[in-house]
Amino acid sequence: MPNSNFDNIVATTLKKYFDPGGKAVDNIFKRSAALDWLKNSAKLDAQGGATAVAPIQYAANGSFQYYSDYDALTPIHGEQIVTAAEFQWKQAAIFVPMSGMEAAKNSGDRAIINLLKTKIENAERTAAEAFETAFLTLDGTTASGKAWGGLPLLVGDQTSSITTVGGINCTTDAFWRSPTTPALTTYSLTAHSNAYNSVSWPGDMCDFEITTQALWEKYEAALQPLQRFTDPKTAEAGFSNLIHRGAKVVWSDLMPATFWYFLNSRHVSLAVLDGNWMKFRGFIEPFDRDAKYGLITNYGTFITNERRKLCKRLWN
Numbered sequence: 001m002p003n004s005n006f007d008n009i010v011a012t013t014l015k016k017y018f019d020p021g022g023k024a025v026d027n028i029f030k031r032s033a034a035l036d037w038l039k040n041s042a043k044l045d046a047q048g049g050a051t052a053v054a055p056i057q058y059a060a061n062g063s064f065q066y067y068s069d070y071d072a073l074t075p076i077h078g079e080q081i082v083t084a085a086e087f088q089w090k091q092a093a094i095f096v097p098m099s100g101m102e103a104a105k106n107s108g109d110r111a112i113i114n115l116l117k118t119k120i121e122n123a124e125r126t127a128a129e130a131f132e133t134a135f136l137t138l139d140g141t142t143a144s145g146k147a148w149g150g151l152p153l154l155v156g157d158q159t160s161s162i163t164t165v166g167g168i169n170c171t172t173d174a175f176w177r178s179p180t181t182p183a184l185t186t187y188s189l190t191a192h193s194n195a196y197n198s199v200s201w202p203g204d205m206c207d208f209e210i211t212t213q214a215l216w217e218k219y220e221a222a223l224q225p226l227q228r229f230t231d232p233k234t235a236e237a238g239f240s241n242l243i244h245r246g247a248k249v250v251w252s253d254l255m256p257a258t259f260w261y262f263l264n265s266r267h268v269s270l271a272v273l274d275g276n277w278m279k280f281r282g283f284i285e286p287f288d289r290d291a292k293y294g295l296i297t298n299y300g301t302f303i304t305n306e307r308r309k310l311c312k313r314l315w316n
Contacts, residue, residue: 085166
């Protein structure tokens, strides 16, 4: 006979952990500096609809005018100053497995909870690494196009392998290009400042930089002791960081060698299909297995609304 007590506790616990607002949602984003930044600075962008939409202001409003007394004020009819990038929703899933033997051996409430905690932690760690990998290294073409596209897709110009991003072709639309990535060169503080300046405007500055451990340590070594400032919130979350002109600088062991990204939390986000992020879908019980699998699904995609405020540098 099925262990109804086991089934009820497992289902209730998984639903509690993986539904919106559950602990697993927070825990996954706490496992990497990049994901922590996406959630707490860039913020999750909950949307509905057929695609994830990023509104874009690509031109100045030409109707601004000076006038005096009774001068006629003339609007510009049909002026196009706003458009939108549309990103296709992507899906990802992970299972929390439970064999029949595990259910039989862990029939007490406390034993069930302890077993689940271990399996949930494993699912959290696995999902976090997969999402961080996608954000830092994938362009959305792997896994037959099912993989999520991260910074290699969002940051690029007309020379990139993918020129149409969010439905906009940067070959013809110059506003949709990141600053061109120069050839590989030796890291220097001067080059670092130049890259930062290329994506920073007054009131709209680069606020997050991510690179490799080797390059992060090179930056650290280049600073004078009195210049080594850190962001206390990022440090409190457990991530080594330094400050570069107000931007948090962190490293990840998943970053490709020589890469350094300059990002802005106003222009990069993780869009999630409302009500479908870390969603517990119930159990799947294969007819030929003495086991059941709790299914967790995610619908979302990484998006940008201004590629020219993002850039990449290649240093050694």
